[in-house]
Amino acid sequence: MEKQITKKISGISKKKKFLLFSIIIVFILFAAFRIISSRLNKESLDKTPVNVKTAEALMSTIEVTTPLSGVISAEDQVSLMATLQTEVTRVNVKVGDYVTKGDVLFTQDTEQVQASYNQAAAGVSISQEALNSAKTNYERMATLYKEGAVSQQQYEQAETNYKTCQGQLDSSLAAQASAQSMLSNGTMTAPISGYITEVNLTEGAYPSLSSAAVSIANTEKLELEANVSEYLIGKIKVGDKVSVTAKSLSNEPFNGTVKTISPAPASGNLTYPVTISFNQLPDGIKAGMFAEVNLVSDQKSNVLCIPSDAVIIKASETTVVLLKDGIPSYVSVETGLDNGTLVEIKSGLKKGDLVVTEGQHYIIEGEKVNIIK
Structure with a gap:
């Protein structure tokens, strides 16, 4: 078998051998070129700086707000039964x-009520006449008793009768007043x-x-009624300013003031009723509209803050990317209040430090980045 293969190869002309070897060499060179080019391109890409956005650590005031839902209602309203x-x-x-x-x-x-009133009024007249008569008799008996013309028993009977008539008149007047009230209703x-x-x-x-039967509302002054949880009730007080938004009308907020805070939860509830008053309302606000109140639940002043987006979790550790001369490095930080826009930094940074807010997930520590506005 080997002899046959050798015989066939020896039968190939030198020209054909040269062509075959040339093709093999060209293929090898092309493959080598592709590999080297790919590596060069990768190295070129790896050296392209990552684009990042930055922010400076500054002293600021940070507030954490909690939204509450409430209903706009008339400040003065009554329901009549x-x-x-x-x-x-x-x-x-x-x-x-x-x-x-x-x-x-x-x-x-009021026909029947009027009849009751007339009857009560007549009772007052009768009781008044009886009282007048009893009073006259009592006064006469008192004089005679002093003169010794009547017995003590007769005097006391006259006195008892006078007091009884006085009580009957009081009862008749009360009945008349009740009938009068019903008549006026x-x-x-x-x-x-x-x-x-x-x-x-x-x-x-x-x-x-x-x-x-009928309800009346004075809509010249409106207020908002909401309910606050026990977690928040100790963090607000009468007079606090709040931001209110009626989204059915507009996303533009307007100002309100905490007017009243219930000292105890509403009956059958675990929340505390709170009333928000307004000095000025935007056009279109009407009683019955739902609104959202943003209460300041936590606040700190003059603390070091950076944008919340700058904080990342790396290997279960809270970190930020700190830039010095355009070179990034990961720095562990301790955070405090976070309202979703700003976050308090308790340790790990100082005022003026430059941190990465966008692109920090793509940087390579120690390799220069490109800062974009």
């Missing part, structure tokens, strides 16, 4: 009407000026005694 279970004779208002304090809102049938007037926000009455029907 019907107290008579009698027919509604007239309804003078509808939702959206503006009323002035003292305006008649609705009336109810037949005409419901507005206790404040404002807009009608609710009407649950129909002429000719009987009102519900378990829900508001």
